[in-house]
Amino acid sequence: MASPPAKGVKVPALVLLASASAALLLFLLLPSLAPSSSCPASYLAAAGDQQMPYQIAPSADDVNWLRSQIHMNSLPDPSNTPGAWHSLRKGINPRTRSQQLEDLLKFKGISHYEDAGLNHTELPCPGELLVEEHHSNYGEPWAGGRDVFEFLAPAVSLQPSDLVLEVGCGTLRVGVHFIRYLDPGHFSCLERDELSLIAALRYELPSQGLLHKRPLILKGDDMDFSRFGVDNSYDLIYASAVFLHIPDQLVWVGLERLTFKLKPIKGRIFISHNIKFCWRIKEECPRRLERIGLGYIGNHTHDSLLFNHYEIWYEFRKHGK
C-alpha cells in the first residue's frame, strides 16, 4: 500500500540556511551570466548576423500559430468571389465602406465626438479619411507597408536610435511601421502630395497613437533636404516606388544631396522597383555614381507574406567608406 503524503516534512535548520544562501548566490549571479542585452532573449530576432532589439518579422512559429487560431475558430478559407465574401458580412452595420462614407457625410462628417477635448478628435477629419479611402491611393495592399518595413529594417540591422529618411512617404503606408519602431524624432520624410500629407497627419499618426513619436514630415518636391537639419546623417534612406515616377535629372540631384546626408560605413540608401535613371545612361552610370560619392552594392528580391508580388530593392552606400 502506498504511504500517505507527508504533511509536515522536518528539515534541519542548517540545511535550510545553506539552501537559502545558495539560492541567493544564484539569484545575484544570474544577470551577469546572461547574454549582455537590455531586452529579454525572447524579443531578440536574428537578422543576418545582427541582432535586432525587437522581433521584426514573424517567425515560422508565429505563422503556424496564426494558422492554428484560424483553424481553432473554424474560419473558412476566404471565398474567391466578391458576392460570397460579402455574404459573410453580418452584424449591426453591414454597410460597405462607400455606404458608410455616405452616412458620415450626411450625419456627422467628422466623428462621434461633440466636445473639443484635449485629443486628436478635435482636429477635423474628413469622412473619406475615416473610411480609410487613402489606403488604396497608391494601389496594392495597405498591408504591404508592413512587409517593406520587415524587409528594410533587418537589411540594415536598424536600431530604434537610428535615423531614417523616407523620400515620398505618401500616406505613410510604410512609414508608420518605422515611426512606431524608432525613437521619437528619428523618422523624417519629404513628400510632395497634399492629399497624402493630410491623410498622414490628420488620420494615420493620431489613429495609430504615434503623435508622441514626432516624425518630421515636410511638404516638398524639389529634393531639398536642408530643411531637415544640417547636422544629421541617416542610417537608412529609402524611396519605395518613388524614383521611377520622378524625372531622371531630379533623381540625380536628389541622390547627390542624399549621399551627403548618409552616415559613412553603416548608412544605406534603398530604392525600390527599378533604377532606370541609371540604366538610361548606361555605362556612364557607374562614373556618375562615383562622382557623387555613391557606391552600388547590389539588388535584393524581396518576396513577402503580405504583398501580392515580389519587389526588387537596389542598395547603395557612401563610395569607398
Ligand SMILES: C[S@@+](CC[C@H](N)C(=O)[O-])C[C@H]1O[C@@H](n2cnc3c(N)ncnc32)[C@H](O)[C@@H]1O
Ligand atoms: C507610388 S507612391 C508611394 C508612396 C509610399 N512610398 C508607399 O510605398 O506607400 C509615390 C509617392 O512619391 C511621391 N513623390 C513623387 N514625386 C515626388 C517628389 N519629387 N518629391 C517628394 N515626393 C514625391 C508621391 O506624391 C507619392 O506619394
